[in-house]
Structures are given as structure tokens and as C-alpha cells.
Amino acid sequence: MKLTATLLSATALTVFGLPAFAGSHMADSMTLVSWGGAYQKSQHNAYVVPYLKMNPGVTITWDESSSEAVPKLRAMNEVGNVTWDLVDAEGPDAIRLCDEGLVIEVDHDKILADGDDGSSPSEDFGDMIISDCHIPQIVYSTTFGYRTDKVGNRPPKDVCAVFDTRTYPGKRALRKSPVANMEWALICDGVGIEDVYDVLATRRGQDRALNKLATIKDDVIWWSAGADTPQLLADGEVVMGSTFNGRLFSAIEEQNQPIGMLWDWQMFDIDGWVIPKGLPPEREARVLDFLKFATDTQRLADQSKWISYGPARMSSAPLVGKHAELGIDMAPHMPTDPENSKNTFVQNYNFWGDYKDDIDAKFQAWLAQ
Amino acid sequence: MAERAIVHSVLFVAAIVAAFGAFLGLFVGTANGSGLWGIVIGAAVTAVIAVVLVKAVPSSAASRRGARWGLAILFLIVGFLLGALPGAVIGFFAGLFFAWVTYWLATNRYRDSLPPYATSGQVLWHYTFRTICGVIFFFLIAPIVVVMPLSFNAEDFFTFTPEMLSFDPAGYSLKHYQDFFFNSQWQQALRNSVLIAPTATLLSVGFGTLAAIGLSQPHVPFRRAIMAILISPMIVPLIISAAGMFFFYSRVGLQGTYLGVVLAHAALGIPFVIITVTATLVGFDRSLTRAAANMGASPVRTFFKVQMPLILPGVISGGLFAFITSFDEVVVVLFVGSAGQKTLPWQMFIGLREQISPTILAVATILVAISICLLVTVELLRRRSERLRGLSPG
Numbered sequence: 005m006k007l008t009a010t011l012l013s014a015t016a017l018t019v020f021g022l023p024a025f026a027g028s029h030m031a032d033s034m035t036l037v038s039w040g041g042a043y044q045k046s047q048h049n050a051y052v053v054p055y056l057k058m059n060p061g062v063t064i065t066w067d068e069s070s071s072e073a074v075p076k077l078r079a080m081n082e083v084g085n086v087t088w089d090l091v092d093a094e095g096p097d098a099i100r101l102c103d104e105g106l107v108i109e110v111d112h113d114k115i116l117a118d119g120d121d122g123s124s125p126s127e128d129f130g131d132m133i134i135s136d137c138h139i140p141q142i143v144y145s146t147t148f149g150y151r152t153d154k155v156g157n158r159p160p161k162d163v164c165a166v167f168d169t170r171t172y173p174g175k176r177a178l179r180k181s182p183v184a185n186m187e188w189a190l191i192c193d194g195v196g197i198e199d200v201y202d203v204l205a206t207r208r209g210q211d212r213a214l215n216k217l218a219t220i221k222d223d224v225i226w227w228s229a230g231a232d233t234p235q236l237l238a239d240g241e242v243v244m245g246s247t248f249n250g251r252l253f254s255a256i257e258e259q260n261q262p263i264g265m266l267w268d269w270q271m272f273d274i275d276g277w278v279i280p281k282g283l284p285p286e287r288e289a290r291v292l293d294f295l296k297f298a299t300d301t302q303r304l305a306d307q308s309k310w311i312s313y314g315p316a317r318m319s320s321a322p323l324v325g326k327h328a329e330l331g332i333d334m335a336p337h338m339p340t341d342p343e344n345s346k347n348t349f350v351q352n353y354n355f356w357g358d359y360k361d362d363i364d365a366k367f368q369a370w371l372a373q
Numbered sequence: 374m375a376e377r378a379i380v381h382s383v384l385f386v387a388a389i390v391a392a393f394g395a396f397l398g399l400f401v402g403t404a405n406g407s408g409l410w411g412i413v414i415g416a417a418v419t420a421v422i423a424v425v426l427v428k429a430v431p432s433s434a435a436s437r438r439g440a441r442w443g444l445a446i447l448f449l450i451v452g453f454l455l456g457a458l459p460g461a462v463i464g465f466f467a468g469l470f471f472a473w474v475t476y477w478l479a480t481n482r483y484r485d486s487l488p489p490y491a492t493s494g495q496v497l498w499h500y501t502f503r504t505i506c507g508v509i510f511f512f513l514i515a516p517i518v519v520v521m522p523l524s525f526n527a528e529d530f531f532t533f534t535p536e537m538l539s540f541d542p543a544g545y546s547l548k549h550y551q552d553f554f555f556n557s558q559w560q561q562a563l564r565n566s567v568l569i570a571p572t573a574t575l576l577s578v579g580f581g582t583l584a585a586i587g588l589s590q591p592h593v594p595f596r597r598a599i600m601a602i603l604i605s606p607m608i609v610p611l612i613i614s615a616a617g618m619f620f621f622y623s624r625v626g627l628q629g630t631y632l633g634v635v636l637a638h639a640a641l642g643i644p645f646v647i648i649t650v651t652a653t654l655v656g657f658d659r660s661l662t663r664a665a666a667n668m669g670a671s672p673v674r675t676f677f678k679v680q681m682p683l684i685l686p687g688v689i690s691g692g693l694f695a696f697i698t699s700f701d702e703v704v705v706v707l708f709v710g711s712a713g714q715k716t717l718p719w720q721m722f723i724g725l726r727e728q729i730s731p732t733i734l735a736v737a738t739i740l741v742a743i744s745i746c747l748l749v750t751v752e753l754l755r756r757r758s759e760r761l762r763g764l765s766p767g
Binding site: 035037039040041042044065066067068069071079080083084085087229230231232234235238239258259261 | 529530558620715
């Protein structure tokens with residue numbers, strides 16, 4: 005009975021103790037939502053650790069739920085109980101959340117810090133600002149890695165190696181989504197990059213891309229989580245596979261796996277923060293305070309010490325240094341490095357915003373055939 | 374001592390030994406390029422070995438023992454050539470096994486455990502049945518057993534590295550266990566699980582026991598309907614309970630609190646307690662409570678002094694099931710909890726989705742060990758309860 009009483013009172017204390025705020029104008033606890041893994045670790049080390057040092061008494065909790073950010077924010081909004089304070093979202097998700105009014109619109113120049121070179125935030129971020137709700141952090145790319153020991157003495161140099169099962173026999177890992185796969189299929193079917201989206205907008209163009217993918221369909225393992233491809237490559241299950249470039253960097257440099265990078269026609273994407281709508285004023289004040297700090301020039305440059313994603317601010321680029329633990333130069337591993345970015349394209353948010361639902365339905369039906 | 378004579382035809386023995394040989398050959402062949410060739414070569418080689426053992430070895434104890442060890446050493450060398458150290462170990466035991474199984478069959482010893490009048494068909498079924506049981510057991514246990522060595526992987530992938538397969542110490546490491554014990558995320562998750570599961574268990578046991586006692590009284594109206602409602606969380610798909618709880622708890626302010634998660638898990642645990650306690654109450658003699666009442670004890674006193682000690686094994690095993698339910702539960706906590714109430718299964722779930730890290734396997738191994746301990750306790754309690762009720766000889 006005594007044990008019971010102790011346990012119950014301990015529970016009661018925790019239950020009622022947590023939500024109590026210190027009463028200042030800023031909340032003392034904050035829930036950040038991100039993707040987990042090495043990426044979240046880089047955010048934790050670059051933004052959260054120094055922020056907590058400056059603000060003792062604040063507690064920050066990570067929730068690895070960014071992959072279901074849209075449905076969860078919808079549900080929270082519906083019941084009026086928003087438990088997240090700041091959400092890391094990919095470009096397309098951010099645009100969707102913004103359109104649905106689930107996240108707040110911000111004035112980048114008003115809430116963010118100026119660049120170290122004195123430029124205003126909107127100049128400093130430039131093209132990276134793709135939505136009024138989205139505060140960019142990094143540029144990453146979806147690109148290919150291949151097993152160096154399974155390609156003989158002909159390491160693949162161009163993305164069409166993915167469709168060349170004669171020269172590179174074996175399974176390939178591709179994302180279970182039409183985005184990027186359709187573009188690569190068309191490029192390798194002879195469509196020029198400037199025409200890709202015009203072709204893809206037509207029914208015939210979509211069939212053309214799917215027909216090209218059909219030539220390797222039996223050799224494809226479809227992935228859905230970013231960790232799948234590195235695992236498949238490490239196992240030797242696949243000879244090449246697409247994933248986020250940071251995952252490949254970590255498998256190659258940190259885990260010493262026999263994997264090489266195939267940067268040709270990598271697809272850039274932008275990742276950043278969104279602020280959920282409906283936060284109480286003291287929580288929103290805390291979020292804005294953190295956000296201003298976490299997206300300044302130095303913090304974004306610091307992040308690249310832990311992961312090979314390019315900072316979204318131009319003023320951060322010269323500050324990119326060496327890896328925090330391995331001591332290697334990070335610049336050559338960035339997707340934006342000139343050596344790596346000879347052939348690139350940026351995910352076309354406008355196109356996929358308009359066509360994603362149609363093409364995705366078609367793609368999934370094709371997968372099930 | 375004279376050894377038993379060979380009574381069976383060499384063809385019979387060679388055929389069955391060849392079947393075992395084909396099975397081993399399948400694995401050896403697959404590891405060396407072609408499973409089909411492995412089967413063929415394995416069957417042929419072991420059939421020849423069986424013939425040699427039966428026909429060429431004199432039937433004295435010493436020479437049979439010599440043949441057995443000779444075969445083990447031969448297989449050890451072949452295994453070493455094919456697969457280094459692990460191959461040698463497997464080869465050694467395979468050699469012992471083939472020599473044993475050959476004599477076991479040839480000298481008719483396989484019929485020793487069966488009555489003399491059993492027909493060939495009955496003997497065949499006797500061993501087929503055991504084989505089927507063994508295969509089912511293998512399929513149930515293999516995935517769990519595979520996980521355990523992988524949790525000692527020195528690399529960050531779910532892969533048996535060549536170093537691991539050759540038992541090189543460099544291929545093994547405790548770093549994933551270290552990650553579990555020193556990573557604040559995992560420790561927070563462990564704390565949450567350790568806080569939530571016992572509290573939810575206490576609530577389940579309290580409410581579940583009372584409900585079971587009440588529902589076992591013959592005069593309670595709508596007993597079956599109430600019982601059905603109370604055990605519905607066990608029957609309704611978890612995802613539906615979870616979505617319902619999310620919307621309900623959000624409106625009453627329980628979503629994202631410890632209390633909310635504890636209540637949700639208690640609701641999931643109650644059916645287990647009701648079922649186990651109801652089962653023990655079946656063997657409970659009602660005249661004991663009447664006798665207690667007759668002697669002036671209040672119902673509460675009767676419950677704690679007479680009824681509770683007798684049904685305690687059922688209460689405890691129900692409580693253990695409720696505990697494991699809460700400790701292993703991921704769907705409901707994903708809906709009802711927020712990041713502050715992240716439990717171990719939740720942390721494992723996101724770890725598996727976002728980053729395939731063997732730390733998950735280390736945690737899984739620890740959890741399996743805990744689960745085994747708990748289930749052994751349940752089994753011991755069940756035996757004690759049977760003994761107390763005189764159902765089995767003490």
C-alpha cells in the first residue's frame with residue numbers, strides 16, 4: 005500500500021508539475037518536431053545546445069514526427085489542442101500547411117536576424133524562401149549512392165546508369181513516390197531538362213515516364229524511409245539506390261561503407277521550420293526567440309559540421325568548415341559544391357503542387373500492376 | 374559391451390540420412406553459390422557416408438565410437454575449408470549428428486520410445502509430428518534469436534558483417550547498449566515507460582479485480598453485456614480505440630499528459646485482469662465468504678482476508694499481462710501521448726522508421742529478457758495456484 009501511495013503521488017506530481025510555466029512572458033518548455041536520426045542530431049547540436057546554454061531553465065523536447073506533420077497538425081487543429089511549437093517541414097508540406105491555414109504566415113525580414121554580412125534576411129535567403137510560412141534551414145538533395153565493389157571498374161557517372169541493368173546488374177532502391185523518379189525517367193528517355201515538366205504535364209508524357217520506369221520495375225526495391233537505402237546498400241541487397249545525400253555521407257564517411265556518390269541530376273529540396281497556428285502568446289514568444297537564434301548565419305553554418313546539407317543562407321556558405329568529429333572538410337560533400345552540382349534540378353513545387361495527386365494516383369496504380 | 378546389431382536395410386538408412394544431408398546441403402550450397410547443387414551433393418555425400426558406416430565399420434563399441442569421432446573431425450576440416458571457424462564448429466556437430474543418426478536408424482533404436490506393436494505408419498507419424506512441432510517452434514523463435522547477436526554489431530546497420538560471421542571480436546561491440554544507457558532520449562523513454570506501465574497496471578488491477586468479482590456474482594443484471602463492454606478494448610482494433618481516445622482526451626484536456634496515457638493503458642489492461650481473475654474465481658468456493666459473514670466479518674474484511682489470498686495468483690498474472698501490454702504498447706501512446714510521454718516502444722518505432730540503428734535491437738534484447746522473466750513468474754504462479762487448488766500433484 006505504501007508503494008502504491010508513493011507511485012501514485014509521484015505520478016500526480018509529474019502530471020500536474022509539467023505544464024506549470026514560470027509565469028514570465030515566454031514559455032519555459034518547447035516541443036520541436038523533426039525527422040530524427042543524424043539530421044535531428046545536427047539541429048540539436050547546432051541550435052538547441054547553445055540556446056539552452058544561453059537560456060538555462062528552458063526545456064526542449066524533440067518529437068520525431070515530421071513525416072506525419074500534415075495529418076497530425078490537422079488533427080490538433082481540429083480539436084484545438086496544439087502540442088507542437090515548431091515543426092520542421094519539407095517545402096511541399098510547408099506549402100500545403102500554409103494553404104490550409106494550419107501554420108502562421110511570417111514576415112521573414114521582421115522575425116529573423118540579419119546576415120553576418122549585413123544583408124537583410126530576404127536577400128540572404130533569396131530563392132530559398134518558397135512560401136510565406138516557411139523559414140528555410142538547409143538545402144539537401146535526393147541523389148544516388150552505389151556499391152563501389154559491385155560496379156567493377158566502371159563506376160556510374162550519369163543518372164541513366166540506374167536504367168542500365170545490362171552494365172549494372174542488380175537491384176536498385178527508388179523512393180515509393182513519383183517525385184524525382186518521373187523526372188529521371190524522362191531525362192534518361194531523351195527529354196531535355198527544360199522540357200521535362202511540359203512533357204510530364206501531359207498524359208502521354210506521364211505514360212512515357214512510367215514506361216521507362218517499367219523497364220527496370222522488376223529490379224526495383226521501393227523505399228519509404230530515408231534510412232532504408234543506406235541499410236540496403238550496406239547489406240549489398242541493392243547495387244545502387246536513391247536517398248538523401250546526408251544519409252549517404254553518413255554511411256560513407258562515418259560508417260566506412262563501400263559506397264560511392266552519383267551526383268548527376270540530383271534533385272535539390274529545401275527544408276525549414278513552420279510555426280503551428282493557435283499557439284498561446286507566451287509559447288509563440290518563446291518560439292520566435294528560438295527561431296531568430298537558430299536561423300542566424302553562424303547557427304546554420306554550424307549545422308554543416310554534423311551533416312552534409314548546405315545552409316540556406318548565402319552568408320553562411322563561407323563559414324562552412326570541418327566535420328565536428330571526423331575533421332574532414334565538409335564543402336566537397338555539400339550538394340551545392342560546384343563539382344557535385346554540374347547537373348541538378350530543384351524540386352518543382354508549383355508543378356508538383358498542381359499534379360501530385362493525379363500523378364501519384366497513377367504511379368501507385370502502376371506500382372500495384 | 375556389445376553394441377546393438379544392425380537390423381535395417383542399408384537403403385532405408387541411406388535414404389533418410391540423405392534427406393538430412395540434403396537439408397544441410399541446402400544451407401551450405403546457398404552460402405557457396407547454388408542451393409540446388411548443395412542439396413544434390415549433400416544428399417549424395419551423406420548417403421555414401423551412411424553406407425560406409427553401416428557396412429564397413431565393425432559392430433564393436435570402440436570402432437563405432439572411432440567412426441563417429443572420425444566423421445566429426447572430417448566434417449570439421451571440410452567445414453573449416455568452406456567457412457572458416459563457424460564452418461568448422463557447424464561441421465563438427467554435423468559430423469557427430471550424421472554418425473549418431475545413422476546408427477540410431479540402423480540399429481532400430483528409434484523404435485525404443487514407441488510401443489512394440491506400433492505400425493510403420495504410426496512410427497512415421499510420431500516423428501513427422503515432432504518435426505512439424507520443431508519447425509513451428511523454429512519459425513516462432515528464429516526472428517527473436519537473430520536479433521540478439523545483431524544487437525552486438527560493431528556497425529550501425531542490421532547486417533551480419535564478415536567479422537561477425539568469423540567470430541572476430543572486432544566485429545562485436547557493446548556500443549549499442551552503451552547508446553541505450555547513456556543517450557538522454559532513450560533514458561527519457563525508459564523513465565516514461567517505467568513510470569507509466571506500473572501506474573497503469575495498478576489501475577488495471579484495481580478496477581479489473583473489482584469488476585471480475587462483481588461480475589461473478591449471480592445476481593448482477595446484464596452481466597454478459599457489461600463483460601463484453603469491459604473486454605472490448607481487447608477486441609476492437611487498437612487503431613480505432615486510439616483514434617477515439619485522441620479526440621475524446623483532447624477535448625477533456627487529457628491528451629498529451631501522463632494521466633491521459635496512464636488511463637488509456639489502464640483501459641487496455643483491464644480486460645486481461647478481468648479474464649484471469651474471472652478464471653480463478655471459477656474455482657473459488659463461495660461457502661468460504663458465507664462462512665466469513667457468518668462469523669461476523671464485514672464484506673471488505675472478507676475480501677482482503679479470505680477471497681484475495683485465494684485469487685491472488687490470478688490477480689498477479691492479470692497484472693503482469695496488463696504491465697506487458699502497457700510496456701509494449703505503441704499505437705495508443707502515439708495518439709494519446711505527446712513527445713513528453715515518449716515511451717520505449719515509441720522511441721523504438723521512430724528509431725526504426727527514421728534511422729535503422731541497432732540500438733533498437735539492443736533494447737529489444739533487453740525487453741525480451743524482461744518479458745521472459747515476467748512470463749516465467751506467471752507460469753510459476755499458475756503452477757502454485759494449481760497446486761493450492763489440488764489440480765496437480767505437488
